[in-house]
Amino acid sequence: MTTLQVVAPTLEVAVSVALLSFVVVVAVLTAVVRDVLTAVVVFAAYSLGLAILWVLFHAPDVGLTEAAVGAGVTTALFLLAISQTVRPAGGRTLVDPRTVKPSSVVVALGVTVGLLLTVPALPPVGAADTPAFGPVSDFYLADAADRGVDNAVTAVLVVYRGFDTFGEIAVVFAAAVAVLAALGRETLA
Amino acid sequence: MSDRNRSEGADDTTTRTRSEFTDSPVVTTTVRLLAPFVLTYGLFTLFHGTASVGGGFQGGVVGGAMVITVAFAFGIRPTAEWLDERALVALVVAGPVVFGVVALAGLASGGAFLQLDVLPIPKATVYATEAIEIGIGATVAAVIVVLFLRIADGYREPTVETPADLEGPGDADPSVGAGGASDD
Structure with a gap:
């Protein structure tokens, strides 16, 4: 019984729809634009749109991460990588459709349709019987406040799921070690 | 036809030149003004992680x-x-080390690995979390900078070499080279 409820056209809904449309448009543009620099900038706009969406969905921690990592640092690293490439002069703005491999289109469409097929299996928005509203989250919210950690996200990351976070920081550390080892230079400057 | 001519003629392609400096004073002034505030915001986000976003x-x-x-x-x-x-x-x-020390401190205080509330300090969970957060912040910031600098350098010829580097290319002593040049 996952019937779509008619949502009231509030300002929040309007902004959500606008942002979601924007994100879809820039996602498609990232794929079809011909100039790589344009693609990188459009991809940053995609991340920024997602970041605002996260804030709108009351997930400011994720939004902050998306804005800083997705729109900021990733863009900078991409810019570095393409700064050594050659930019074609003039020409068309979008990719010539005749140069696109049909198999790529089939794979992209297959993945998209496959993902969309799983959407009806999701619980409706705000459903009371989802795990998010179970006793576990109540415990986390109450216990984190008792311990003096007001930000429940930080509490989950460090206090309750510390082992996972330990692994994550090990991965970040390994990234630096791998880059220094792969590029064969131990000095930075 | 015109596309093919364009791709064959190397003179017609504009290479993206890498300039060490931005010529625009607008950019440099803006960055100079904004950098302290951005850094302050980053540090606030880091230190205030247990109480706010x-x-x-x-x-x-x-x-x-x-x-x-x-x-x-x-x-x-x-x-x-x-x-x-x-x-x-x-x-x-810093991050892995601080995380490991705090985790083992829970073990040493009679609790489990990563058990924070048994530490013999006031508001143990809060301060242990803060310590871990600061370690994570240090590692994440430094790793990003390292990735950026290494990738920026890895794709091009080593143009700037100090005489010490040229004399001993296999010498990995960090006291010579650019590290020493920053001491002026």
């Missing part, structure tokens, strides 16, 4: 991004020489 990852990324912004405005090479290499490596190591 953010934490080590977010604060660290904002701090690292500030250094990248400075590098884009004032040149990657000067920024790399401005940074203290040993401090950067120490920051990279």
Whole structure:
């Protein structure tokens, strides 16, 4: 019984729809634009749109991460990588459709349709019987406040799921070690 | 037809030249003015992670991004020489080390691995979390800067070499080379 409820056209809904449309448009543009620099900038706009969406969905921690990592640092690293490439002069703005491999289109469409097929299996928005509203989250919210950690996200990351976070920081550390080892230079400057 | 001619003629392609400095005073002035505020915001996000939005990852990324912004405005090479290499490596190591120490401290205090509330300090969970967050922030910020500088350098010829580097190419002593040049 996952019937779509008619949502009231509030300002929040309007902004959500606008942002979601924007994100879809820039996602498609990232794929079809011909100039790589344009693609990188459009991809940053995609991340920024997602970041605002996260804030709108009351997930400011994720939004902050998306804005800083997705729109900021990733863009900078991409810019570095393409700064050594050659930019074609003039020409068309979008990719010539005749140069696109049909198999790529089939794979992209297959993945998209496959993902969309799983959407009806999701619980409706705000459903009371989802795990998010179970006793576990109540415990986390109450216990984190008792311990003096007001930000429940930080509490989950460090206090309750510390082992996972330990692994994550090990991965970040390994990234630096791998880059220094792969590029064969131990000095930075 | 015209597309083929364009792709064959090397003179018609405009190569993206890498300039060490931005010529625009607008960019450099803006970055110079904004950098302290961005860094302050990053540190606030880092230190205030237990009480409000953010934490080590977010604060660290904002701090690292500030250094990248400075590098884009004032040149990657000067920024790399401005940074203290040993401090950067120490920051990279800080996160795993702090996390491991706090985790083992829980074990030593009679609790489990990573059990924070048994530590013999007031408000143990809060301060242990803060310590871990600061470690995470240090590692994330430093790793971002290291990735940026290494990738920026890895794709091009080593143009700037100090005489000490040229004499001993296999010498990995960190006291010679660019690390020593930043001591002026």
